[in-house]
Amino acid sequence: MIEDKNPARTPIENLGEFGLIDFITKNFDISHDSTIKGIGDDAAVLKHDQFTVVTTDMLVEGVHFDLSYVPLKHLGYKSVMVNLSDVYAMNARATQVTVSIAISNRFPVEAVEELYDGIRLACKTYGVDLIGGDTTASRSGLIISVTAIGEQNEEKIVYRKGAGDGDLLVVSGDIGAAYMGLQILEREKAVFKANPQNQPDIETYSYLLERQLKPEARKDIVKLLEDLEVQPTSMIDLSDGLSSEIVHLCKHSEVGMTIYEDKIPLDPTVITACEEFNLDSTTIALSGGEDYELLFTVKQEDFPKIKANPSLSVIGHVVDASYGMNLVTRGGEQIPIKAMGWNSLKED
Amino acid sequence: MIEDKNPARTPIENLGEFGLIDFITKNFDISHDSTIKGIGDDAAVLKHDQFTVVTTDMLVEGVHFDLSYVPLKHLGYKSVMVNLSDVYAMNARATQVTVSIAISNRFPVEAVEELYDGIRLACKTYGVDLIGGDTTASRSGLIISVTAIGEQNEEKIVYRKGAGDGDLLVVSGDIGAAYMGLQILEREKAVFKANPQNQPDIETYSYLLERQLKPEARKDIVKLLEDLEVQPTSMIDLSDGLSSEIVHLCKHSEVGMTIYEDKIPLDPTVITACEEFNLDSTTIALSGGEDYELLFTVKQEDFPKIKANPSLSVIGHVVDASYGMNLVTRGGEQIPIKAMGWNSLKED
Known part of the structure; x- marks a missing residue:
């Protein structure tokens, strides 16, 4: 800036x-x-x-x-x-x-x-x-x-294909921050255009900006899984948004998935920023892209190996394809998941 | 068109x-x-x-x-x-x-x-x-x-490095045609702009246009060399022009080269087109790019294996680095070779 x-x-x-x-x-x-x-x-x-x-x-x-x-x-x-x-x-x-x-x-x-x-x-x-x-x-x-x-x-080697019924769905780190970082940058750009003398107030959101501007690929997670002797059954990275990647895993593995809203790992600043921007944080987590976290499935028997790890969150599990892909909300409601990721070829 | x-x-x-x-x-x-x-x-x-x-x-x-x-x-x-x-x-x-x-x-x-x-x-x-x-x-x-x-x-595997004193310099196919094809296309574009009703007269130069618009990479030469049991000592492809690629081979192999103007393989239509455009065909062969032929050196003892092959022309030989890179003209004059290839980053 x-x-x-x-x-x-x-x-x-x-x-x-x-x-x-x-x-x-x-x-x-x-x-x-x-x-x-x-x-x-x-x-x-x-x-x-x-x-x-x-x-x-x-x-x-x-x-x-x-x-x-x-x-x-x-x-x-x-x-x-x-x-x-x-x-x-x-x-x-x-x-x-x-x-x-x-x-x-x-x-x-x-x-x-x-x-x-x-x-x-x-x-x-x-x-x-x-x-x-x-x-x-x-x-x-x-x-x-x-x-x-x-x-x-x-x-x-782990493909998108390979998730089996009952496997646990795991995500590394936290999600939605890169998308909110982009919102902050876009807002500051608009503010700067309107008044070039204005100094940007971005310190509160430094984590979000870092996630957008300088993401880190999760080399450490590949190493961690090896150390824990956990072989994922399927895996994808989060570039286009959680919902879109879930759709990919399900399509390739020919399964369904159920995920739980209250299990989605969000950084507190994502929640604060979402409130400020009047956005629903779950929607951001599902649709915001560019987190570059890893989303993968593991066999249930591997649960003890990963459950205590602060870098890993179990957010759901694999079900039969006939159940489809669903989000269970905090209120217990079941909502179908659709791919809602970012697409550079669509008009804005 | x-x-x-x-x-x-x-x-x-x-x-x-x-x-x-x-x-x-x-x-x-x-x-x-x-x-x-x-x-x-x-x-x-x-x-x-x-x-x-x-x-x-x-x-x-x-x-x-x-x-x-x-x-x-x-x-x-x-x-x-x-x-x-x-x-x-x-x-x-x-x-x-x-x-x-x-x-x-x-x-x-x-x-x-x-x-x-x-x-x-x-x-x-x-x-x-x-x-x-x-x-x-x-x-x-x-x-x-x-x-x-x-x-x-x-x-x-053959690198740019590896040419040794006395090795023969060989080029596949013929060169300069892709560059002349581009000249024809640019001329026809100018003619079309001036008079859209004008029908382009390009049949005479179909070989040049094909070399420019639909080049063929020399997979067959790699196969041929294998069949002939010839292992080149150094190799590069002709993308930026003969002089530029000679400079690369010499620089990497720490040698000099002498090439002979009368040995450079030119298609007759290149000569015709050069006359029409008032260009020197040797200059075009040296500086025109995009021929995608292979330029390589072989040991002298391999000469009998390649000499009769219509796809291969010996155009010179490797000398000590102290002699530098030179073109011997038809008149017997010796002219230093400089890299004169195409550079997208230079202003036109």
Whole structure:
């Protein structure tokens, strides 16, 4: 939100494509034994002894992010996180990423550097190697396309398919915060537009902003489940919202699910913010996306292993497909769950 | 070039993201044993027994392609080709691709279908599986980001590094045609703008147009080299132009190269078109990009195996780095070679 009025501005065309790639990649180290060759050839070369998992996501300016309030460093970090999250949702270890950007020449080299500072921080923190990518001009906004690669033993990989009748539905962390963070940012943007002298009051909601601007993929949960010797029967990450992901798990596993409103883990600031915005917190938890928590099912016999863990909440259980997907409210009412997640292709 | 004035136009938002993905992917089959899980989970799952190669390229409307003369089906095909070409440049077999697109709602579903028709044709023809991707809205143009994955034995993989003193420099096919195809298309576009009734006269140059609009990655050359039992010492694909790729091979291999103007393989129509456009065909061969041929070095002892092959031309040889990179002209003059390839980040 704070803008340096006199930033250093080196035009990208001063470097050219190869110069820019050299500049960007000079501070990236290779840490994995499985990376035989990283950046610098026609293709990277990997040696995976186990199964390889591959996922890709694209972030588009004006659709997925608004640079008027998203710092480029955070954006770089988040663009890696959303992809690693998909690798962890397979119960795999993330090992490599490629990052491609299309960028207009309104961005100076310093802006690209900030973006890659975030990408580098994400790679370093999560122990993944940047092994390639593409850097090109764009006629308008910034586009970031990331592919993440991971590794896991065949028998440890967890699909969306696999949930069985009676399994428990578990979610990591808490949900709804990223969506409320976005609401705060959008409100402050509107306030700033109306009165640029106004100082934003965002301290109360720092947790929500962090969840929106700098999400963390749950590498730790994959590790935790391994340590607890819990093998999930199905798993997905929460990118589009809880209801949408429940629909995916049920569809792939050919089951139904019942979840309980009072079991949904909400941070207290989500509840406060929802009151302030006059929003129903359960609706936000069900429909708000971008939490990047893991949603998975475990066999009932694993319940003792997970029940005391503060990072895990059992929010429901798997039922026969004929029961469908339902939310049991605090009042005991049963409401059908529909996919209500975010869709970039729908008109606003 | 021929436009249907009354095409069917189904708005993309009618389908939504998941609907669009289902629609796009319904006609893609999985053919590789190494594809354990393709589209439809958080990540694809692969089983590669050998080393894995990974490469990615992004194509941006207005930078890499102009939809006023590039049919969407060709664009889809080409977007896969440019990536497979990088896999083949590692002397590897291409096995899987992911394709992500950002598309504005000015495109109807039928346009997306055409694009994916080209992608499907490329996958089918080259025997690769589409295993994932992302589909998102764009605020302006069309962006296509492809990641290609391949497989090869450790000892068969060829890097840019590895060319040794005395090795022969070989190029597949002929070069310069894709660049001249682009010149023809740009000219016809200008003519059409000036007089929309004018019918384009492009039949003479159909080979050049095909090389520009529907390039073929040289899977066959990787196979040929295997059949001939020739293991290249270094290799790169020709995307940015011969001079630029020679510079890459020399830089990575820490050698110099001498190439001979009269050995550069040119199609007769390239020479004709160059005369018409008043361009020097050697300059076009050196600087024009997008031929997607393979440029590689082989040991001298392999010369008998390749010399009779119509798909391969020996254009020079490797010398000590101290000699630098030089072109020997038809007149016997020696001219230093500089990287003069295309750079999307430079101003036009």
